[in-house]
Amino acid sequence: MPFQPRIAIVGGGPSGLALGLLLQQRGIWPTIYELRCKPTPEELAKPSGMLDLHEESGLRVMRECGLWDGFQAAVGDCSEACRVLNPQGTVLHTDEGELAYRPEIARNALTNLLLKNVSSDFVKWNHKIEAVRHIHNAATGATEIALDLGDKGTAIHDFVVGADGAWSRVRKLLTDIKPFYSGAQMMTVTLRNASTKYPHLLELNGSGTLHALGGGNGIMTHRGPQDSIRVYAVLKTPHENWTNAAGLEGRTAADVKMALLGDDKLFGKWAPPLQDLLATACDEDTKDNPNRPADILPLYMLPIGCRWGSSTGATLVGDAAHLMTPWGGEGVNMALWDSLDLARAIGEVPEVESAAAWQKALGPRVREYEEAILVRAQEKAEETLKNMNLFLSENGGQAMADMFKMFEEMATAGELPKREGDGSG
Structure with missing residues (x-):
């Protein structure tokens, strides 16, 4: 009988839930550990941050997850219109979102949409990860990952994904780099x-x-x-x-x-x-x-361009891998993109008969995944830092307005590139 890997996803935010759903669609059933208690419908209906999803990342994941209709039904509280002012209240720029298609969805609404489609049997709420460590299984030759859960005991897995944000516990298993x-x-x-x-x-x-x-x-x-x-x-x-x-x-x-x-x-x-x-x-x-x-x-933020050495049995997605400030609207988009690429990498592992063989087959795929996400994360983090320095400058409003004017001119000339984020997502 083919080996069935024990996969843990630490973190039940959008990236962790999306990864769980994408793996389920491939016949793989991970366990998702989340620190918070399960949110109530009332909590999920409350106002929250709005996320502008991008075509190459967040929107693509919505389609891949089969959530496109549900996503479209969940948007509409915030239009794509944008206004830029200076401290004197002078309007420097307005648009109706015509420079890019980036629909806005509330974080709570996105979480709710994912939760409705992820099998609830595999989500463990109110589980705090105290520590993550390697264990060598002499009998199987595999490297197991132990999650210390405090008074809830210890959970053993063959592969652990850190979707646990800025202060990731899983990241500590891979590197000592800190935000x-x-x-x-x-x-x-x-x-x-x-x-x-x-x-x-x-x-x-x-x-x-x-x-x-x-x-x-x-x-x-x-x-x-x-x-x-x-x-x-x-x-x-x-x-x-x-x-x-x-x-x-x-x-x-x-x-x-x-x-x-x-x-x-x-x-x-x-x-x-x-x-x-x-x-x-x-x-x-x-x-x-x-x-x-x-x-x-x-x-x-994490240092731009930071890397970590490969480690059997663990990797990162989202802020745990490449935390950046919100001045590019890239955080959740990059996280969802990571989840899509990692799900594909895991899903491509051929059928094997042991944990050691599965880890050996997965290893090069994870390293390829990590290199790809870190290369694109470096590009986005550089853009984000540039935006932060511009927007939080003495004349930040004018700097943002000038950026939009440049995009408008390029659009008129038919040369519009992918629009840099404005920090709204």
């Missing part, structure tokens, strides 16, 4: 029922995304589920622990609002409509989440 602070912080707040409660802010935002940039800072928004506007306040600072340095540790978004709008180096001199948008979102977010500390996170 580093990129120099920017991002606060996320949300206001719901915008059409009825704040029509003037909806008019400012538009039906899609808004990017107000300048002075090294930014206010970025997008529409979302529950008639929401999700607002991101971004600031460039050398202080990795900025919330602590600013005395904002544990404070609500409504409290943080005062620090952001009261500092002329941040948003103190921005146009009143933009200040109103940020202030209202902070207040509404605090009303919806009383006493919850503001969602402020330092943005991290």
